[in-house]
Amino acid sequence: MAIFLTEESKVLVQGMTGGEGMKHTRRMLAAGTNVVGGVNPRKAGRTADFDERAVPVFGSVREGREATGADVSVVFVPPAFAKAAVAEAADAGLELVVVITEGIPVHDSVAFHAHAAKKGTRVIGPNCPGLITPGQSNAGIIPADITKPGRIGLVSKSGTLTYQLMYELRDIGFSTCVGIGGDPVVGTTHIDCLAAFQDDPDTELIVLIGEIGGDAEERAALFVRDHITKPVVGYIAGFTAPEGRTMGHAGAIVSGSSGTAEAKKKALEAAGVRVGSTPTETARLVLAHLETERDVSHR
Template sequence: MALFIEDNAPVIVQGMTGHQGMTHTGRMLNAGTHIVGGVNPRKAGQEVTFHIDETDKDLNIPVYATCSEAKEATGAKASVIFVPPRFAKSAMLEAIEADIELIVVITEGIPVADTAYCVELALQKGIRIIGPNCPGLLKLPESADASDKGINLGIIPDGIVSSGPLGLVSKSGTLTYQLMGELADIGFTACLGVGGDPIVGTTLVEALQQFEADDNTKAVMMIGEIGGNAEQDAAAWAKEHMSKPVVAYIAGFTAPEGKQMGHAGAIVSGGKGTAQDKKNALEEAGIPVGKTPGQAAQLLREIVNGGTPQA
């Protein structure tokens, strides 16, 4: 099971020559990601130099004018997008039209209509989008072989966890990192941030489907938040189809109605989308919900260790 993308897949970065793109491309390269090019029509034909700590050598990454040109030259299968919101729709459309198989959109503040248009087009073409407004995807190596580096697409810190039997999916970037740290001694197969916008390219349900099908994933941590009904949908799917244990944490129990809390989609409106509603749905599906991130981690730890979780 590839968990969204096969190991060592060639990756391009749209917006690689900007400050954020440069910073995180360097991080991704040092994490072992096989980055083969950047995309910026104004700097096409240039190269950007990155230092690889492990080898203490510099690596020159070429810049291409378009995604299609980059794919033709490199065989790229994934793209990570670091561009300002006003350019994000064009960047997504360019990657979709180039038939890039996986598009990870880090940018926040993208108009919902732009995201909806691109997500629908991607679905029609069988292309997966992760995000927007997300930390991305971290896949840990399947073996202890030093040549197996896994893959890091986005801004998730890779040095705080090792390989293990857990999967993690989250609507919150910060809570992704916190739960990774809480469970670092057990380790992960993959950590995925789906994003907190009202419309995202990959849902909690789709993430659970991937983890359920992955032989190396034995249990899953799911982090939700107020707003929308993604957690209720995930609870319903898990109740019918999930054979592996899932533990959840829901952020926003004290959030006032009508006030947006962080993410664009994190808002209780008309009495719907409350943390309590989500907690009820998850627990009815047999998914324990921690009152705090630390308690959620402890619940999953007890399950992995063969015990019965005590909420």
């Protein structure tokens, strides 16, 4: 089992013929992703060659969907074209759109999220690494060779920390890892992923990675308290960030006591989430919990 992305997913890549699109499409194909086509109106009817496989290029998302049955899009287009790209995918009826592009104006993100929601399309991102169901499919830029299939579900604002936790817990493995992005406005939230992992029978434990700024982690803590029965382990990036300074992601800004790592840590711990002080300690908390559960089940 997995959430949002499986080996059955058929993926279109918007912006596939650009430099980043070509590079990461090649990596997605190597990971086993069923990439069925790319989209570029100026190169419609051609093919893009990836090692020994040729992938067709379509003039529009709708054309690609009608020809291939695609249900997922990964967006690599420049920021100025991202709003139109997401709207096009939603209008074509795709179920999931993964927006890798960074630097998208917030008002554009607000507009395409609202449009996608009306069409029933889930958006992950923008400014995110995408998501991976190890051994099945990889939609985005997450390295596919640093972990394996397993029992942990991971949702993270940070791309780099997504990779680090995947690597540190590689011996256990993951059901699905979702990088939701760190912009002020994102489509899929911590809460959306928590709910999906709760319903996934093959996810035994959930890892939640947040960062300073906003109140997404506090809201996630309340959701964990009220709706999640599976164990949750967390980490908040930014304990040493100076007050009032934007750090990294566009949403990571602290004002007074609001949005601090310490405030988020307290909220999560009040909901029963064990929170590590470093990524490595977070991984150790996961391993310790699984070991304890294993010992209890053997008694």
